[in-house]
Amino acid sequence: MKDELTLKEKGAKKLFEWKQFVHELNEQLHHEVSDAKEEFERQKKKLRTWLDSLENDLDHAIDVSKEKAEGIKASIEELRVQAALGRAEAEDLMHDQQKKLVKGLHDLKHKIHTLYDSSKEDAQSFKEKVEDKVDDFHTRFDLFRLQWHLGMTEARQEWKEKKKELSHRLHEVNTKLDHLEEEASDKWTGFSSEMSEAWDHFKKAFKS
Incomplete structure (x- = not known):
């Protein structure tokens, strides 16, 4: 029960x-295109906050080898750098930021996906939770691309x-x-x- x-x-x-x-x-x-630009900056800030939380969770995660943890932290840091870039006023720079953020999210998800060889319930739960959050951010930033392009x-x-x-x-x-x-x-x-x-x-x- x-x-x-x-x-x-x-x-x-x-x-x-x-x-x-x-x-x-x-x-x-x-959102109108101009409002979407503002929301893009807010999502970058939310992503940075979540990455900080993820890194902390990773330090306390079970069944994670030091080697794999360091690999994930490297991806987190690369993504954090992209999310911390200043506001891009020029359209081409804005598209470049969006593209690199999506790539960083893809790389992070790949490393998280291969994180555990273990099938322990807690390990799988942690992995699925992180992958879901990465997918959420990925979807948001894909939508920004469409809004700006179309x-x-x-x-x-x-x-x-x-x-x-x-x-x-x-x-x-x-x-x-x-x-x-x-x-x-x-x-x-x-x-x-x-x-x-x-x-x-x-x-x-x-x-x-």
């Missing part, structure tokens, strides 16, 4: 986080169509979350894979 309660509590927490993320992405989606005057109509598509897919994700919330009392297992599929469907719109 205690384990089942813990599972439900974890599920409820995850559902809340996903719903909050959908809300924040929807707000970001509807939000310019010459691509304004294309951006309107893309924004409509992304808004529709976010609505689909949120509807899925509402259904899972209604079923929460007796259906927690498996909901994570269902939501991963829904998020993958949303993220494909960034590539199409």
Whole structure:
């Protein structure tokens, strides 16, 4: 009974986080280009704060070899440097920052993914938590790229169509979350894979 309660509590927490993320992405989606630039700076600051927290967690993580920990810390530091760069007023510099942040997040996720050879529950939980957060930042910075690339005057109509598509897919994700919330009392297992599929469907719109 205690384990089942813990599972439900974890599920409820995850559902809340996903719903909050959908809300924040929807707000970001509807920013004007100038407002998106301001939000970009705020997300860089949030990323720096999270990287500090991650480094601290890594120091106390179980089953992490010194060699692997140092490799991850090197990626953290590289990403921290990029996130700490000053505001880029020129468009090409702004795009360059976004590109390097996405690359840094990709490299960090790769190192986290190969962090554990162990299948211990605590180790897997730590890895999945970090990977989820990296994916969140990755999605935000991918959205900035679309806003700046398609939000310019010459691509304004294309951006309107893309924004409509992304808004529709976010609505689909949120509807899925509402259904899972209604079923929460007796259906927690498996909901994570269902939501991963829904998020993958949303993220494909960034590539199409």
